[in-house]
Amino acid sequence: GQSLEQPSEVTAVEGAIVQINCTYQTSGFYGLSWYQQHDGGAPTFLSYNGLDGLEETGRFSSFLSRSDSYGYLLLQELQMKDSASYFCALFTGGGNKLTFGTGTQLKVEL
Amino acid sequence: DGGITQSPKYLFRKEGQNVTLSCEQNLNHDAMYWYRQDPGQGLRLIYYSQIVNDFQKGDIAEGYSVSREKKESFPLTVTSAQKNPTAFYLCASRDLGQGAISNQPQHFGDGTRLSIL
Numbered sequence: 001g002q003s004l005e006q007p008s009e010v011t012a013v014e015g016a017i018v019q020i021n022c023t024y025q026t027s028g029f030y031g032l033s034w035y036q037q038h039d040g041g042a043p044t045f046l047s048y049n050g051l052d053g054l055e056e057t058g059r060f061s062s063f064l065s066r067s068d069s070y071g072y073l074l075l076q077e078l079q080m081k082d083s084a085s086y087f088c089a090l091f092t093g094g095g096n097k098l099t100f101g102t103g104t105q106l107k108v109e110l
Numbered sequence: 111d112g113g114i115t116q117s118p119k120y121l122f123r124k125e126g127q128n129v130t131l132s133c134e135q136n137l138n139h140d141a142m143y144w145y146r147q148d149p150g151q152g153l154r155l156i157y158y159s160q161i162v163n164d165f166q167k168g169d170i171a172e173g174y175s176v177s178r179e180k181k182e183s184f185p186l187t188v189t190s191a192q193k194n195p196t197a198f199y200l201c202a203s204r205d206l207g208q209g210a211i212s213n214q215p216q217h218f219g220d221g222t223r224l225s226i227l
Contacts, residue, residue: 031213042200043153045215087152091213096141096160096204097168098216100152
């Protein structure tokens with residue numbers, strides 16, 4: 001099976017940069033995805049890393065290192081609306097499934 | 111607009127009762143998924159389906175059942191065998207793209223909150 005670990009909470013100030021880490025254990029996977037979920041809402045897709053390295057999408061970047069079983073999501077120029085939960089998820093080909101981590105609640109303060 | 115519609119938004123279940131949560135998508139996606147989310151927790155996979163008339167158990171299928179008679183619809187029944195059904199239930203769909211392995215993201219509905227009366 002798969003397991004993913006994330007910090008439960010991260011706090012940062014508006015305008016700052018924050019990194020949310022994700023470590024995982026798996027016997028095999030195709031890539032690592034990141035999703036954002038505001039309180040009581042639907043998760044929305046942010047980023048996907050199929051290969052090692054950095055993927056950049058606007059203010060958000062995501063990184064994957066398969067040799068270290070590690071990835072992170074980097075949020076720049078933080079805004080109050082970025083306060084949400086962020087989930088990393090392993091994409092496994094069998095069944096086209098995602099296995100989610102427990103999530104990191106990001107609080108952005110003034 | 112294309113999207114995923116889950117209904118109802120809130121649902122209450124009596125002891126010994128089965129309840130069915132609806133999930134409909136008009137995105138023409140082949141794959142559909144049901145997740146359960148408990149407070150402060152990640153999403154856990156209940157059932158998934160990659161094609162009409164076929165579905166597989168996820169990690170926590172006990173006490174749940176599904177059907178996939180149409181591409182657009184993937185209803186979830188929470189049976190009386192599920193002793194702790196109170197949770198937030200999320201339905202998702204995904205385009206399988208040009209092959210089974212692709213980086214197409216999952217699209218989620220707004221969820222159904224189920225509580226026990």
